[in-house]
Amino acid sequence: MPASATASQLSQSGRDMVYAFHAMATPCEARVETDDAALAGQVGCAVEAEARRIESKFSRYRSDSVVGQINLAEGRLIAVDPETAHLLDFAARCFDLSDGLFDITSGVLRRAWRFDGSDRVPDPSTVEPLRALIGWDKVTWQPPMISLPAGMEIDLGGLAKEYAVDKALAAARSLTPMPLLVNFGGDLAVSGPRTDGIAWNVAIASVDREGDMAGLLELTSGALATSGDAQRFLQRDGVRYSHILDPRTGWPVRNAPRSVTVAASSCVEAGLTATLAMLQGKRAEIFLKREGARAWCIR
Amino acid sequence: MQLKKRKKAGRVRRTLSAASATLLVATGTAAAQDYYGYGLEKRNDNFGPGIAYTQMDSALLVYQESGGRVQATEPSLNLAVHGATGEQLTVDLIADAVSGATPNGAVPSDRIQTFLTPLKAQGSSTTVTSASGGSTIIQLPPTPGQIAAAAQGRQYTTAANTLPMDKGFRDHRAGLTLGWSQPIGPISDVGISGGYSLETDYQSITAGLRTAQNFNSDNTTVSLALNSEFDTSSPFGGIPTPLTAMNAQWKTVTSRNKTQLGFVLGLTEVVTRNWLMQLNYSYDAQSGYETDPYRVISVVDAVSGEPTSTLYESRPGKRQSQSVYWENKFEFGPSLTDISIRYFKDSWHVTSKTAELSERINLGRSMYVEPNVRWYQQSAADFFQNYLVGGQTLPAYASSDPRLSKFTGLTYGAKVGFPLSARTEIYLRGGYYQQTGNGHPATAIGQLKTQDLFAGNKSVFGLFGFQWKFH
Amino acid sequence: MKSRTRTRGARPLLLLLCLSASGLCASCSGIGPRPWEKDLMAKPEMALTPYPLQTAADEHIYFSKEASSGGRGFAGGGCGCN
Numbered sequence: 045m046p047a048s049a050t051a052s053q054l055s056q057s058g059r060d061m062v063y064a065f066h067a068m069a070t071p072c073e074a075r076v077e078t079d080d081a082a083l084a085g086q087v088g089c090a091v092e093a094e095a096r097r098i099e100s101k102f103s104r105y106r107s108d109s110v111v112g113q114i115n116l117a118e119g120r121l122i123a124v125d126p127e128t129a130h131l132l133d134f135a136a137r138c139f140d141l142s143d144g145l146f147d148i149t150s151g152v153l154r155r156a157w158r159f160d161g162s163d164r165v166p167d168p169s170t171v172e173p174l175r176a177l178i179g180w181d182k183v184t185w186q187p188p189m190i191s192l193p194a195g196m197e198i199d200l201g202g203l204a205k206e207y208a209v210d211k212a213l214a215a216a217r218s219l220t221p222m223p224l225l226v227n228f229g230g231d232l233a234v235s236g237p238r239t240d241g242i243a244w245n246v247a248i249a250s251v252d253r254e255g256d257m258a259g260l261l262e263l264t265s266g267a268l269a270t271s272g273d274a275q276r277f278l279q280r281d282g283v284r285y286s287h288i289l290d291p292r293t294g295w296p297v298r299n300a301p302r303s304v305t306v307a308a309s310s311c312v313e314a315g316l317t318a319t320l321a322m323l324q325g326k327r328a329e330i331f332l333k334r335e336g337a338r339a340w341c342i343r
Numbered sequence: 344m345q346l347k348k349r350k351k352a353g354r355v356r357r358t359l360s361a362a363s364a365t366l367l368v369a370t371g372t373a374a375a376q377d378y379y380g381y382g383l384e385k386r387n388d389n390f391g392p393g394i395a396y397t398q399m400d401s402a403l404l405v406y407q408e409s410g411g412r413v414q415a416t417e418p419s420l421n422l423a424v425h426g427a428t429g430e431q432l433t434v435d436l437i438a439d440a441v442s443g444a445t446p447n448g449a450v451p452s453d454r455i456q457t458f459l460t461p462l463k464a465q466g467s468s469t470t471v472t473s474a475s476g477g478s479t480i481i482q483l484p485p486t487p488g489q490i491a492a493a494a495q496g497r498q499y500t501t502a503a504n505t506l507p508m509d510k511g512f513r514d515h516r517a518g519l520t521l522g523w524s525q526p527i528g529p530i531s532d533v534g535i536s537g538g539y540s541l542e543t544d545y546q547s548i549t550a551g552l553r554t555a556q557n558f559n560s561d562n563t564t565v566s567l568a569l570n571s572e573f574d575t576s577s578p579f580g581g582i583p584t585p586l587t588a589m590n591a592q593w594k595t596v597t598s599r600n601k602t603q604l605g606f607v608l609g610l611t612e613v614v615t616r617n618w619l620m621q622l623n624y625s626y627d628a629q630s631g632y633e634t635d636p637y638r639v640i641s642v643v644d645a646v647s648g649e650p651t652s653t654l655y656e657s658r659p660g661k662r663q664s665q666s667v668y669w670e671n672k673f674e675f676g677p678s679l680t681d682i683s684i685r686y687f688k689d690s691w692h693v694t695s696k697t698a699e700l701s702e703r704i705n706l707g708r709s710m711y712v713e714p715n716v717r718w719y720q721q722s723a724a725d726f727f728q729n730y731l732v733g734g735q736t737l738p739a740y741a742s743s744d745p746r747l748s749k750f751t752g753l754t755y756g757a758k759v760g761f762p763l764s765a766r767t768e769i770y771l772r773g774g775y776y777q778q779t780g781n782g783h784p785a786t787a788i789g790q791l792k793t794q795d796l797f798a799g800n801k802s803v804f805g806l807f808g809f810q811w812k813f814h
Numbered sequence: 815m816k817s818r819t820r821t822r823g824a825r826p827l828l829l830l831l832c833l834s835a836s837g838l839c840a841s842c843s844g845i846g847p848r849p850w851e852k853d854l855m856a857k858p859e860m861a862l863t864p865y866p867l868q869t870a871a872d873e874h875i876y877f878s879k880e881a882s883s884g885g886r887g888f889a890g891g892g893c894g895c896n
Contacts, residue, residue: 058616058847127370134366141358207366214372310373313363320355335353402867406875417874421866437870562846607884611862616847617854621862625884668885670862674854687882695882703859721881747881758868772868776875800879806871 052092054085059238060225063088067095068205070229074216077223077238087216091226094212102131102200104151114190115197121189129187131203138316139180145323146316149192150291151199152177157296159287163280171294178291206269206315209233213311233267233311248305248340261340263307269315271322272303272342288322299326301341308338395427395814402808409801412508414443429532430525437518437540444508448638448743449501450730451794452650456501458639459591460509461580496591506798509637516542524553531557531564547574555609564611572603578636585657586737589639601631617674625666633658640743641730648789651733656742658726664689679703687721693747695721701758711760713772719752729784729796745798750780752799766813772806 052065061084063074074091076084103109107116110128124132138146152174156166177195184191192198205228213226213233224235225244234244243262248270261268271288278285278296285296304321308314317337324331332339352360367373404417417439424432447458501507518541524534538549555566576582581594605627612620634657641650670683685697701715724747726740756774763769778799787796847855854860863869869886877883 130366130369134362137362138359141355141362210367210372211370308363309360310363310367312366313359316359316363317356320359331355335356337353337356400865400867402871404871404874417871419867419870421870423866435870559846605884613846613855619855619860619862623885627884664882666882666885670886672860672862674857674860679859685882685885687885689881691881693881695880697882697885719876719880724881746879752876752880770865770868776879778879802875802879804871804875806868808865808867810865 052088054081054088063091065092065095067092068099068208068228070205072228073226074212075225075227076216076220078220083220083222087219087224090215090219091212094215095208095228098204098208098211101128102204104197104199104201111198111200114192117192119191119194121184121191123188124190126188131200131207132185132190133187134312135200135203136180136185138320142320142323144180144292145290146202146320147178147180147291148198148200148202149180149183149196150178150289151197151201152195153289153291153294154199156294157278157287157289159277159285161277161279163278165278165280165285175294178294202319203312203315205229206231206267206311209267209311231267231269231311231315234263234265237264248303248342261305261307266307266309267311267314268305268307269311269318270303270305271315271318286322288319290323297323297325300324301328301343303342304328304332304339305341306332306337306339396425396812397814398423398425398810398812400808400810402806404804404806406802406804408443409803410444411510412444412446412800413441413512413802415439415441426525428526431523431534433520433522433536435518435520435522435538437516439516440514441516442513444510445512445637446745446798447507447509448656448798449507449641449653450643450650450743450791450796451501451504451506453503453790453793454649455503456507456650458499458501458507458509458653459589460497460499460637461591461593462495462497498591504794506795514542514544516540516545518547520549522551531555532566544578545574545576547572549573562613564609566607566609566611568607568609570603570605570607572601574601574603574631575599576601576632576636580636582632582636583655585634586654586741589653589655599632601629601633603627603629619672621668621670623666623668625664625668627662627664629662631660633660633662635742635744638742638744640728640741642733643730643788643791645732645734646789648787648791650730654731654737654741656744657740658742659691659740662690664693677705681715691747692725693721693723695719709762711762713758713760715754715756715758715774717752717754717756719754721750721752723747723749729787730791732788743798745778745780745800748780748797748799750778750797750799752776752778766811768810770806770808770810772808774804775802776804777801 052063054061054063056062057075060075060077061079061081063076063084065072065088072092072095074088076087078084100106101109102111104111104115106112110124114122114124135146135148139148153171156170156174158164182193182196183198209226209228209231210233212228213224213235216224216226217235223238226233232246237243241264243264246261246263246268248261277287286300288297288300289295290297300322304318306314306318306321308317317332317335317339321328321332321337321339321341329341332341364373400421402419404415404419406413406415406417408414417437419437420435422434449456449458499509518538520536520538522534522536524532527533532553532555534553536549536551536553538547540547540549549570549572551568551570553566553568555564557564575598577598582596582599583589583594605625607623607625609621609623614620636655638656639653640656642652642654643650664687666685666687668683668685670681673680679702681699681701681703683697683699685695687693687695687697697717697719699715699717701713703711703713705711724742726738726742727744727747728738728741729743729748731737731741754774754776756772758770758772760768760770778801780797780799782795782797783792784796787794858864863886873886
């Protein structure tokens with residue numbers, strides 16, 4: 045599905061110039077604390093360019109993207125470029141670190157699970173055969189060569205957006221020393237505090253009430269990522285099935301929090317921490333507390 | 344945001360942090376030495392929606408009127424416990440000790456005047472004198488028809504050309520108010536409150552209900568508050584019959600009640616990023632004993648203006664009032680401007696206008712100053728009279744209470760505050776409040792032409808406060 | 815007599831209310847800062863009564879020395895001083 049080609053727009057918001065566009069299926073913005081519209085436009089374009097580059101490079105919908113080529117290789121060894129190699133290395137380390145809970149080969153479960161807010165929970169007989177197609181340990185990864193067994197596929201969706209935030213911020217930072225905030229649909233990073241050392245204010249969206257603020261956060265550096273189920277869930281017989289699927293069972297993680305927001309040095313780290321926390325289900329808060337993570341859960 | 348305090352990173356986080364650093368450094372996104380310096384607020388100093396915290400305010404008000412008049416000391420405490428999902432519990436405690444002289448309502452005369460009141464404690468044989476040459480105990484002649492005759496009374500005198508004041512005035516009060524509010528279902532806020540206040544001669548019970556709804560991404564709030572009050576006045580000496588002669592007898596009616604019901608309809612709007620506005624309409628209806636049982640009004644000779652007798656005042660038993668209040672707060676850089684106006688009107692024909700301006704100027708991060716000025720103007724109640732004229736028919740209602748007269752009040756104040764941290768603040772506020780009115784009305788008779796008939800006050804007050812927030 | 819006074823008096827109040835409300839209408843129609851633009855509103859001193867005891871002390875002084883009361887949105891009083 046091609047991304048909608050909504051025009052980007054530049055506007056003034058308080059002390060900032062905001063460059064807004066649509067990419068990776070979410071509203072994106074690049075915020076610069078400046079009056080200079082030309083600078084903001086330049087920064088915004090760089091941010092948008094990076095977002096679109098990563099989106100098309102790692103899109104699983106495009107047969108010509110890197111991920112598309114890997115998935116359609118039917119067992120052949122494919123050589124990947126350095127950037128993809130580093131991402132796959134990172135995914136591999138996260139797989140080990142999470143004892144298999146974070147697995148980029150779990151995307152095949154999409155064929156059984158469609159999280160559209162309805163009550164169409166799949167039959168176990170549709171989920172069971174997919175389990176054989178999941179498992180990073182089955183993938184042959186010898187950088188820079190990768191080969192997937194037949195029927196398996198990789199999906200970098202759980203990484204790409206956060207990585208794009210970090211990359212886009214770096215691109216913006218190379219253009220200006222002014223305070224910057226890059227926000228792709230709730231995953232965001234800042235270049236540092238605002239002028240005079242004032243923190244950026246970020247509202248945590250309420251899970252249930254549209255437009256409501258569940259909390260307010262002050263950020264002076266680093267990044268934030270939120271993992272949540274606001275629109276993507278199934279509900280049947282009073283049980284809520286979150287869209288976070290446990291790759292080891294093929295079924296949603298039980299009793300996951302409705303939303304986890306994590307702050308860390310980078311958006312990639314924050315995003316992974318949030319995903320790992322959600323995968324702990326009812327033990328999400330204990331996991332975050334034990335790890336000393338800066339996080340906030342909404343149940 | 345209730346973020347967990349920074350602790351040692353666990354195994355997963357350390358590994359993840361290292362893996363992320365590797366990824367970002369390798370892809371040219373970040374420089375290695377930049378990676379580990381992240382700062383979410385240095386301390387957990389977030390207080391606001393979604394955070395559970397408690398705020399405690401304590402303050403001490405000291406108030407002094409000029410000319411040896413009322414002096415009050417009032418410590419107060421307010422505790423507000425905020426839950427993470429919008430619940431709030433408030434506890435308010437207040438105490439005050441008031442003493443000093445207060446005008447009794449009679450007019451000044453070019454001759455010495457004496458006034459008789461019941462003794463403070465019925466049957467007591469203690470003398471009630473105050474340091475500034477107060478009262479004496481006198482023996483009263485028996486009066487036919489009186490029940491529970493007090494054979495002793497209290498008498499005090501006022502020098503010539505001086506505003507008559509009762510100097511033996513001393514009172515203590517304590518009050519407690521409790522409130523609870525929380526969101527219920529789709530309603531943003533529903534609250535209930537109740538209070539009780541007790542002083543030696545007065546008791547007040549209050550109850551309130553409030554509901555509010557947020558719209559427009561919480562930029563607009565509409566609220567409705569219903570409030571009610573039931574007061575019992577039990578003055579020393581009992582409730583006097585209105586417009587009868589002031590005397591030292593202990594009155595047969597010992598207490599009277601007053602009921603009040605009202606509502607406040609409010610609209611709060613965050614207009615822009617730095618402009619907040621509030622607009623309130625209030626309506627109030629009171630019924631019962633409105634009279635001040637200690638106040639009197641002089642009856643003067645129609646020619647000479649000499650007071651010939653003193654009568655207890657009388658006010659109507661009902662009072663309805665309405666007011667509109669509009670407040671705006673603007674924040675620009677280091678300064679915050681707060682400007683408000685109020686228009687008030689009631690069924691006693693009192694109308695008033697109030698305008699208040701304060702400007703808070705932050706001097707760095709640990710100090711601010713806030714000068715403020717308030718202008719107030721009210722018209723007289725329709726039954727307000729400085730005095731009654733002998734020989735004329737007594738009106739149904741009459742009071743010489745300066746609080747019901749036509750006057751202008753100006754307050755000049757300044758506040759200095761020291762935020763000691765993001766959690767605590769101390770502040771000191773001082774002010775000067777002056778009421779001015781026409782003390783020489785054109786209609787003054789005889790000796791009253793030479794007297795200043797305006798009994799409003801000038802006062803100085805100071806407020807010392809301490810505010811503390813904690814999780 | 816009382817009802818006539820009320821009607822005459824209510825009109826200027828209602829007019830003031832309508833004028834103020836109509837001035838607000840533009841802002842009530844969905845324009846207003848977005849949640850992430852409310853950084854200043856989150857500052858404690860921008861609350862309507864950031865110092866409840868200071869407001870209460872002022873209200874108490876004016877309530878006991880003037881004929882008008884209230885307006886702010888919470889009921890004051892409770893003492894016998896007016």
